[in-house]
Amino acid sequence: MEILGERWTFLILHEAFHGVRRFSQIQRNLGIARNILSARLQLLVRTGILEKRRYQDEPERYEYRLSEMGRGLYPAVVAITRWGDEHLVDHDAARPVLRHSCGHAADPVLVCGHCGEPLDPRAVTPEPAAATV
Amino acid sequence: MEILGERWTFLILHEAFHGVRRFSQIQRNLGIARNILSARLQLLVRTGILEKRRYQDEPERYEYRLSEMGRGLYPAVVAITRWGDEHLVDHDAARPVLRHSCGHAADPVLVCGHCGEPLDPRAVTPEPAAATV
Numbered sequence: 001m002e003i004l005g006e007r008w009t010f011l012i013l014h015e016a017f018h019g020v021r022r023f024s025q026i027q028r029n030l031g032i033a034r035n036i037l038s039a040r041l042q043l044l045v046r047t048g049i050l051e052k053r054r055y056q057d058e059p060e061r062y063e064y065r066l067s068e069m070g071r072g073l074y075p076a077v078v079a080i081t082r083w084g085d086e087h088l089v090d091h092d093a094a095r096p097v098l099r100h101s102c103g104h105a106a107d108p109v110l111v112c113g114h115c116g117e118p119l120d121p122r123a124v125t126p127e128p129a130a131a132t133v
Numbered sequence: 134m135e136i137l138g139e140r141w142t143f144l145i146l147h148e149a150f151h152g153v154r155r156f157s158q159i160q161r162n163l164g165i166a167r168n169i170l171s172a173r174l175q176l177l178v179r180t181g182i183l184e185k186r187r188y189q190d191e192p193e194r195y196e197y198r199l200s201e202m203g204r205g206l207y208p209a210v211v212a213i214t215r216w217g218d219e220h221l222v223d224h225d226a227a228r229p230v231l232r233h234s235c236g237h238a239a240d241p242v243l244v245c246g247h248c249g250e251p252l253d254p255r256a257v258t259p260e261p262a263a264a265t266v
Contacts, residue, residue: 069220112237
């Protein structure tokens with residue numbers, strides 16, 4: 001939660017989901033100071049969200065890829081981004097579009113994995129963890 | 134983003150989506166200090182996520198309901214909660230279940246609003262905001 005809530009880590013994750021993996025490229029895209037980027041990347045590696053890999057020997061260069069755990073954050077990152085686009089940006093401003101491979105704007109919806117209905121909090125009841133799944 | 138990232142505000146929102154609206158009830162459920170809860174509720178009201186309504190006159194008592202903007206955070210809150218349940222909790226521990234009105238565990242999935250396919254970052258291309266929508 002605190003990782004998603006910090007502005008820079010959120011934006012670094014956002015870049016990662018768009019295939020931006022290299023220090024210099026992230027730095028350029030976000031206009032972030034090198035020491036801050038370095039600290040945030042270290043935090044994301046330490047928490048297991050990003051994995052650091054060497055891609056060049058001389059000079060040594062590293063890239064940062066999403067781990068499986070990191071990839072699991074995609075729905076959260078999309079949902080937060082969409083909410084921000086809808087509510088925090090000027091209402092008259094055109095919104096960025098997520099183009100899906102089906103050819104249409106993705107317009108992401110959270111649905112029940114069983115019946116496919118969009119999830120409404122009033123149609124959902126939390127149950128404590130059960131011994132049998 | 135910073136609102137979702139702060140532990141208490143996230144948990145207060147979580148309560149709100151489960152219909153918990155009253156100061157005393159939130160306080161009891163979360164075991165949060167009164168002054169902290171009061172500050173967090175004020176912040177959520179100020180940002181337009183919660184709405185404060187009087188439900189009793191003597192003594193004056195208020196409840197806190199999600200605004201339309203606040204209700205829009207549901208997918209984000211669900212996605213973050215699920216990610217936490219999957220990755221931050223002991224793997225052998227039983228996970229809480231979200232029971233959907235269809236009778237099954239909701240197992241929320243983020244899908245393309247057009248074709249219904251689960252969204253995969255590799256199948257999505259962000260486009261800058263266009264002049265024509």
